Amino acid sequence: MNFFWFAWSISPKLLQGSLTSLELTVLAISIGLILGIPLSLGRVYGNKIIYTVTTIYIEAFRGTPMLTQLFILYFGLPSIGIMFPPFTAAVIGLGLNSAAYQAEYFRGAIQAVKDGQMVAARSIGMTKIKAIRYIILPQMFRLVIPSWSNELILLLKASSIAYMIQVSELVSVGRQIASRNFRTFEVFLVIAFIYFVIVEVLNRILHSVERKIKIPGL
C-alpha cells in the first residue's frame, strides 16, 4: 500500500483523535481564559493578599512541568480519594496550567493600556470595577491577541501529553495504529501534518479576529 492510500485508510481514526485533541484544547483554553482574567486582575489591581495568592498560583503552574501537574492530578489525587476520568483530568490539568500563562499575557496587556485611560474613567465617576469592565478590558483583549494566539497553539500541541494518561487524542490514536502495522514513520508524518493544518487554520482565524476588532486609526 503506498503512502497516500495508507494515509487515507487511517484517516477516519486520526480524525477521531484530532477531534478529541481539539475538544481538549478548546475546553482547556476556555478554562484558562475564565480563570486567567481574574488572576491577571488580581496581580495588577489586587491588594497584598490577593496579589500574593494569584502570584503563587501563577508561579507554581509556570514553574513546574505540565506532565508533572497532570500526573499529580490523575495518578496522585486518587490517593486522597479524588478521581477523574482521563479526559476530565486532562481538561482540568491543561486548563489550570493555561490559566497561569494566560494570566501573564493578560497582565502584560493590561499594563500596556495607558495609565490615562483608568484616570479618565475614574474622572467621569466610574468605579474601579466599571473602569476595568468598560475601559481597560476591551483594550486589553485587543492588545493580547498576538500572545494569546501563541498560547492557543502551544496548548493544542501540548494537549498531546494527555496521551500519557490514556486519553484517546491524536498522538494516542497514532500509537495504537503504529503498534498494529509498525508504520510508525508514516503514521506520525500524517499526524504532524494534521497538527500543522489545525495550527494554520487557528492562526488565520485569530488573524482575522485581530483585524476585525482593530481600533481604526491606531
Place this chain on the structure above:
Amino acid sequence: MAQTIIKVENLHKSYGKTEVIKGVSFEVKKSETKVIIGPSGTGKSTLLRCINQLDSPDKGRVWLEDVEITKPHIDINQIRASIGFVFQSFNLFTHLTALDNVRIGLMRVREMKEEEATKIAVEELKRVGLGDKIHHYPAQLSGGQQQRVSIARALAMNPKLILFDEPTSALDPELIGEVLEVMINLAKEGVTMIVVTHEMGFARSVANDIIFMDDGIILEEGPPGEIFKNPKHKRTAKFFSKIT
C-alpha cells in the same frame, strides 16, 4: 453674591518627602472662570487633581457647593461625575468613537438609556464643533479635535464645574486656537471653570480671577487687570516678564 461652587481650605499634598502643595485656600463662584498660572512644577496640576481626588490630599478640606467632599465616607464616584476634568493629554478612550467617549459616562455612570444618552452626546459634540466627527475614533482625529471631544465628554455629564489641566499644552500651535475658542464660549455661557494654563492671552481676556501659584502656595490672587498690571510680588512680576 453668586453661589460658591468650590471651596478649598488649607490643602496640603506631599509626594514622599516633597511637599507639593503647602496650604492652599480659595473659592470659585458659580459661572466664574478661575485661571491658575505659575511656573512649572509648582503644584498647579496636583491642586486640580486634589479637588476631585484623583490624588487624595493629605490635609485640608474641599467643598462642592455645601457638601464636604474630603470627608472619609463620601461617595467620591458620584462627586467626580459632577466635576468635569479635561486632561493635558486628552485621555480619550482609544477603543471608543467620539460619540461613545461622550456618552459612556451617561450610560455607565448615570445609567441613562442609550437613546437619551446619544441625544445629549450628539448635542455636546455639536457644541464643540464636531457634529460631523461623531463616528471617528480618537486616533482618526487631530489633537485639537481630540481635546474638543474630551471637553464634550466633560460637558455631557452636566457638571457643576470643569477642571482644565493645561488643555492646550500638548497641542501643535495651530491647533490651540480651536480649543481656546470652545473654552471662551463656555466661559460666556456661564460654565464654571478652573483652568490651569500657560496661555496668558486666554488668562487675560477670559479669567474673572487669576491665581498665581509658586512653590506650592498661592502667591497672589485677583482679577486679570490687577495681577497683570500691578503684581504685588516680585516673583509674579518676574514670571510675567519672562513669558511676555
